Amino acid sequence: MNKMSQQQAMITEPITFYGAGSMAEAIVKGLIAKTVVQASDITMLNRSNSRRLDELQQLYSVKVSNDSAAVPEILQNSPVIVLAIKPKDAAEVLRSLGPLLSEDTLIVSVIAGLTIRTIQDLLGRKQPVARTMPNTSSSIGLGATGISYSKEINDRQRQTVMTLFGAVGTVTIVEEDKLEILTGISGSGPAYIYYMMEAMMAAGIRGGLTPQQCRELTVQTVLGAARMVQLTGEEPSALRAKVTSPNGSTQAAIETLDKGDFFETVIAAVARCAERSKEMGAALKEGIS
Numbered sequence: 001m002n003k004m005s006q007q008q009a010m011i012t013e014p015i016t017f018y019g020a021g022s023m024a025e026a027i028v029k030g031l032i033a034k035t036v037v038q039a040s041d042i043t044m045l046n047r048s049n050s051r052r053l054d055e056l057q058q059l060y061s062v063k064v065s066n067d068s069a070a071v072p073e074i075l076q077n078s079p080v081i082v083l084a085i086k087p088k089d090a091a092e093v094l095r096s097l098g099p100l101l102s103e104d105t106l107i108v109s110v111i112a113g114l115t116i117r118t119i120q121d122l123l124g125r126k127q128p129v130a131r132t133m134p135n136t137s138s139s140i141g142l143g144a145t146g147i148s149y150s151k152e153i154n155d156r157q158r159q160t161v162m163t164l165f166g167a168v169g170t171v172t173i174v175e176e177d178k179l180e181i182l183t184g185i186s187g188s189g190p191a192y193i194y195y196m197m198e199a200m201m202a203a204g205i206r207g208g209l210t211p212q213q214c215r216e217l218t219v220q221t222v223l224g225a226a227r228m229v230q231l232t233g234e235e236p237s238a239l240r241a242k243v244t245s246p247n248g249s250t251q252a253a254i255e256t257l258d259k260g261d262f263f264e265t266v267i268a269a270v271a272r273c274a275e276r277s278k279e280m281g282a283a284l285k286e287g288i289s
Ligand SMILES: NC(=O)C1=CN([C@@H]2O[C@H](COP(=O)(O)OP(=O)(O)OC[C@H]3O[C@@H](n4cnc5c(N)ncnc54)[C@H](OP(=O)(O)O)[C@@H]3O)[C@@H](O)[C@H]2O)C=CC1
Pocket: 018, 019, 020, 021, 022, 023, 024, 045, 046, 047, 048, 049, 050, 052, 084, 085, 086, 087, 089, 092, 093, 110, 111, 112, 133, 134, 135, 136, 187, 188
């Protein structure tokens, strides 16, 4: 795996986000905060939710549309199209998108499970595709994005993709068959950490701390632990050992986690996430007649 960190180049081409939900907003928010793309070069499309588009326009000064008469022209004139719709909507969208594309329109997909091959089959053409798996922490510039490219993509387009995601966090280039397991770690991963935080906060409240105190303590603990791993370069297991006094309170807590098979449960959750991504991709592939 080849890892690259933040880049500060500008993207001067218009970018259209096809889908204006949580993930599209996370990327757009991060891009605008880093001034990597001018807001006037960004268009966000959705299907029907006009209130959502108004909100995005107000917040980020981007262009927006859900006007079915205007959308084809917007797409035809966009050299970069980011697919940010749910997997269930992808087949219909890609089938109608194919005839609107030029040979060198760059398709960037963030859709879980959807393979490059299925994207090209649904578009009905061998389009340059970057299949990516970002996460919502992109919105604060701390995203972790995995990327695979189709062989049709050229160096300039790779650079555009690197700039796009490098501006909102780290980028890890992987072979396409590794994107599902990567989804299990970093794409869905923020949800596992939030879930752990929910549980820690609930425990603190049950123990008599205020919700505000629990929030502050939990956030700082998670932040501090992640930064310790990052800044010291030590393995998480070594750092854990430094917290765990023999026969102390941490050891008692870890033993309780182990009774619930914590370690293997996390591994099973990541594996199930990867498997589910594959299932979603397979369902889309089967839909091609
Ligand atoms: N959320 C996350 O943490 C991550 C998500 N992803 C991927 O990102 C993709 C989007 O997820 P998320 O942002 O959570 O989804 P959301 O449900 O928040 O957003 C989906 C968006 O797609 C729009 N849409 C649906 N159908 C059409 C259509 N036919 N034409 C135009 N727009 C359409 C919806 O518009 P409307 O509301 O008007 O129907 C909505 O704006 C998914 O494929 C997911 O796998 C990847 C990494 C992380």
